[in-house]
Amino acid sequence: MSDFLQIENLTAGYNDAVVLSDLSVAIERGQSLAILGRNGVGKTTLLETLMGNTTVKRGRIRWLGEDITRLRPADRARRGIGWVPQEREVFPSLTVRENLEVIARGTHWTLERVYGLFPRLRERAGNYGGQLSGGEQQMLAIGRALMTNPQLLLLDEPMEGLAPIIVEELSEAVRRMCADEGLTAIIVEQHPVLALSMSQHAIVLERGVVAYAGGSAELAADTQLLDQLLGVGKRAAVS
Numbered sequence: 001m002s003d004f005l006q007i008e009n010l011t012a013g014y015n016d017a018v019v020l021s022d023l024s025v026a027i028e029r030g031q032s033l034a035i036l037g038r039n040g041v042g043k044t045t046l047l048e049t050l051m052g053n054t055t056v057k058r059g060r061i062r063w064l065g066e067d068i069t070r071l072r073p074a075d076r077a078r079r080g081i082g083w084v085p086q087e088r089e090v091f092p093s094l095t096v097r098e099n100l101e102v103i104a105r106g107t108h109w110t111l112e113r114v115y116g117l118f119p120r121l122r123e124r125a126g127n128y129g130g131q132l133s134g135g136e137q138q139m140l141a142i143g144r145a146l147m148t149n150p151q152l153l154l155l156d157e158p159m160e161g162l163a164p165i166i167v168e169e170l171s172e173a174v175r176r177m178c179a180d181e182g183l184t185a186i187i188v189e190q191h192p193v194l195a196l197s198m199s200q201h202a203i204v205l206e207r208g209v210v211a212y213a214g215g216s217a218e219l220a221a222d223t224q225l226l227d228q229l230l231g232v233g234k235r236a237a238v239s
C-alpha cells in the first residue's frame, strides 16, 4: 500500500453541503493523477480538500504516513503539498523575479532552476506580474509553487483559456518537471486527452464518487469508455 498519499473513504464538502462521498484514491510517488469529470462533479473540491480548505465529514487523508486530515493548509504546504490555484494568484505589482523570490525557501528550487523549466520567465524576469500573458502567469504560478519545494503539486485546470501553443509548452514543462525533478502532480483538467498525457493514473468523478479509476494510457486509448464517462470519446479520437 502507498505511503505517499492515501485518501480513504472521504466524505467532504462545504459546511453542511456534501460534495465528495466515500471517496478513496491512493497515489504512489512519481505516479501523477488526472482527475476528470463533467462540470460540477467535485474535481476542484477534491483538490481543495487535499489542501485543507473544505469541511471533512468522514474518512481521512494520509500523507507520507501521517494523518493530515485535520491539518491547516499552511501546515500541509510545509509538509510538501504545493497548490497552483485556478485563479493563478501571482502578485501583479511585483516583477516575475520578485514573485519568485518572496516565496523562496532556500531549497534546491532556485530562480535558475525555475527559469530552466520555463525559459519564458527568464525573458520576463523584470516584467510585472500584471503585464504577463495568461500562459506566462500560469508558468509563474507553477514556478511560485515550486519555490515552496513541494513533493506533490496540485494543479487546478492549468491550461484553461490558453492558446494551443502555450498549452503544448506548459504541458511539456509539467511532464519534464515530474520526470526530471521527481515531482508528482494531481491535475484537474477539462481536456481529458491532455490530462491523460500528463499522468500515469486517472480517476473520473461523477457527482462526488469515483466512477472510474485506472491507467491514463488505457483510458486514453478507450474512446468508447471516454465517451461513456465524459461524452468526449469521439471528439477526443479526432482531435
Ligand SMILES: Nc1ncnc2c1ncn2[C@@H]1O[C@H](COP(=O)(O)OP(=O)(O)OP(=O)(O)O)[C@@H](O)[C@H]1O
Pocket (backbone or CB within 6 Å): 014, 017, 019, 037, 038, 039, 040, 041, 042, 043, 044, 045, 046
Ligand atoms: N465554496 C463553495 N461553497 C459551497 N459550494 C461549493 C463551493 N465550491 C463549489 N461548490 C459546489 O460544489 C460542487 C462541486 O464543485 P467543484 O467546483 O468541485 O466541481 P468541478 O468538478 O471542479 O467543476 P468545474 O469543472 O465546473 O470546475 C458544485 O455543486 C458547486 O456548486
